Amino acid sequence: MESRFTSFVGGPTGPWKIVSMRAVSGNGMALASHLDLRDGLTEVEDVTWQLRGVASHLRYTNEDERKVLAAIQPALNRPEARCAVLIPIRKTAAWWLLAQDERRAIIEERSRHIAIGMTYLPAVARKLFHARDLGEPFDFLTWFEFAPQHAVAFDALLVALRSSPEWDYVDREVEIRLERKC
Amino acid sequence: MESRFTSFVGGPTGPWKIVSMRAVSGNGMALASHLDLRDGLTEVEDVTWQLRGVASHLRYTNEDERKVLAAIQPALNRPEARCAVLIPIRKTAAWWLLAQDERRAIIEERSRHIAIGMTYLPAVARKLFHARDLGEPFDFLTWFEFAPQHAVAFDALLVALRSSPEWDYVDREVEIRLERKC
Numbered sequence: 001m002e003s004r005f006t007s008f009v010g011g012p013t014g015p016w017k018i019v020s021m022r023a024v025s026g027n028g029m030a031l032a033s034h035l036d037l038r039d040g041l042t043e044v045e046d047v048t049w050q051l052r053g054v055a056s057h058l059r060y061t062n063e064d065e066r067k068v069l070a071a072i073q074p075a076l077n078r079p080e081a082r083c084a085v086l087i088p089i090r091k092t093a094a095w096w097l098l099a100q101d102e103r104r105a106i107i108e109e110r111s112r113h114i115a116i117g118m119t120y121l122p123a124v125a126r127k128l129f130h131a132r133d134l135g136e137p138f139d140f141l142t143w144f145e146f147a148p149q150h151a152v153a154f155d156a157l158l159v160a161l162r163s164s165p166e167w168d169y170v171d172r173e174v175e176i177r178l179e180r181k182c
Numbered sequence: 183m184e185s186r187f188t189s190f191v192g193g194p195t196g197p198w199k200i201v202s203m204r205a206v207s208g209n210g211m212a213l214a215s216h217l218d219l220r221d222g223l224t225e226v227e228d229v230t231w232q233l234r235g236v237a238s239h240l241r242y243t244n245e246d247e248r249k250v251l252a253a254i255q256p257a258l259n260r261p262e263a264r265c266a267v268l269i270p271i272r273k274t275a276a277w278w279l280l281a282q283d284e285r286r287a288i289i290e291e292r293s294r295h296i297a298i299g300m301t302y303l304p305a306v307a308r309k310l311f312h313a314r315d316l317g318e319p320f321d322f323l324t325w326f327e328f329a330p331q332h333a334v335a336f337d338a339l340l341v342a343l344r345s346s347p348e349w350d351y352v353d354r355e356v357e358i359r360l361e362r363k364c
Contacts, residue, residue, distance in 0.1 A: 005317060041317075054315045059241070062283040100286070101244040133236045133315055135187060135223075 003039040004055045006129060008086055008141060010035055011047035016084060016178040024162075026090070026172030035086065035178055041134070051088055053129025053141040060104050065114050074122040081125060081145040082180055085154065088131075088138035090172035096132075111164035120157045123150040138172065185221040186237045188311060190268055190323060192217055193229035198266060198360040206344075208272070208354030217268065217360055223316070233270055235311025235323040242286050247296050256304040263307065263327040264362055267336065270313075270320035272354035278314075293346035302339045305332040320354065 010018065010032030021031055032048035041052045058066060095103070107113045117126065125145045132139040146154050158175075161167065192200065192214030200215055214230035223234045240248060277285070289295045299308065307327045314321040328336050340357075343349065 004315075054317075056315050057278045057280075058282050061281055063281040066281040096239045098239075099245040099248040100240050100242055104282070130315060133186075133238050133312060135236075 005041050006053055007038045008051040009044050009047050010049045016180050019177040019179050022175045024173040024175050029174050052134050052136055053131045056130045060107050072121045074125045076125055080147040083146050084178040085144045086176040087142045088174050089170050090139045091169045092171045095169040106166050111166035116160045124154050187223050188235055189220045190233040191226050191229050192231045198362050201359040201361050204357045206355040206357050211356050234316050234318055235313045238312045242289050254303045256307045258307055262329040265328050266360040267326045268358040269324045270356050271352050272321045273351045274353045277351040288348050293348035298342045306336050
């Protein structure tokens with residue numbers, strides 16, 4: 001079984017070349033030139049940074065949404081998906097004090113987070129990793145993969161999400177753009 | 183700030199005396215005589231077992247329920263609460279593949295998990311720790327505290343929960359009963 005635990009390791013080597021890093025909200029991170037994805041949470045030595053996450057069960061997606069996603073979402077590692085973006089975000093303390101139905105209402109009924117993501121499928125593949133309950137500096141790490149010709153669509157996805165009410169609760173966000181050879 | 187991360191350590195010493203341990207479903211655990219609760223997840227040496235958990239945000243409780251709970255749930259460590267029970271449980275793979283609304287419907291609309299717990303407040307204090315996404319052998323650790331005269335009420339609470347549809351998805355459960363001096 002593939003590990004649910006992944007470390008995103010920034011440093012001098014790795015299969016993904018870091019094209020740009022940008023602090024969207026809050027504190028940034030140290031610049032690194034390459035990224036490696038490793039199974040597990042074990043500390044990797046002599047690297048610039050290591051972000052840990054766990055792929056977990058669905059937290060907000062309902063059954064109707066789950067069925068649609070299962071039918072149209074692509075796998076990672078498509079050969080043509082040479083572009084990737086890693087977006088670590090942290091949400092405010094106020095967010096985490098909300099009840100489940102309040103968070104769901106902000107995420108979907110008001111912000112259309114799930115619906116917006118669907119409109120960019122199958123072009124933009126994504127995988128969510130949870131980090132908050134590992135004691136990490138970010139709450140979530142989202143990994144996106146797409147072919148170069150879908151970079152413009154990906155930018156539109158980011159604009160839509162960042163202008164939504166949900167993003168009022170994001171107090172730290174870093175955008176890390178990557179490329180790999182075929 | 184109090185740590186969100188707690189280790190429940192079974193071994194030869196600790197402020198809580200283990201009165202009984204019972205494998206309710208699935209594999210049991212090694213017997214230990216005492217329990218210690220420690221902040222953090224660091225490995226403790228020379229102990230019988232160590233169960234790690236994190237106190238996290240609400241996963242199913244809605245805003246109306248949250249308000250009621252906030253009004254009536256007692257703190258831990260009441261001087262009269264000399265009895266405690268630690269119940270580690272694991273849920274099936276099928277449970278974790280369900281969408282959020284399906285799990286909520288089983289937990290509350292069909293099983294009344296939150297409502298049942300409320301009927302035993304403030305007698306039985308409880309705190310939930312999440313363990314699954316830490317890679318632990320159990321998914322949840324629930325800690326209950328009550329005065330000796332409420333032991334019968336606590337037993338009734340367990341009967342009600344274990345006979346609910348939600349418990350069809352529990353495939354491992356251990357019951358650890360404890361006492362401390364005043």
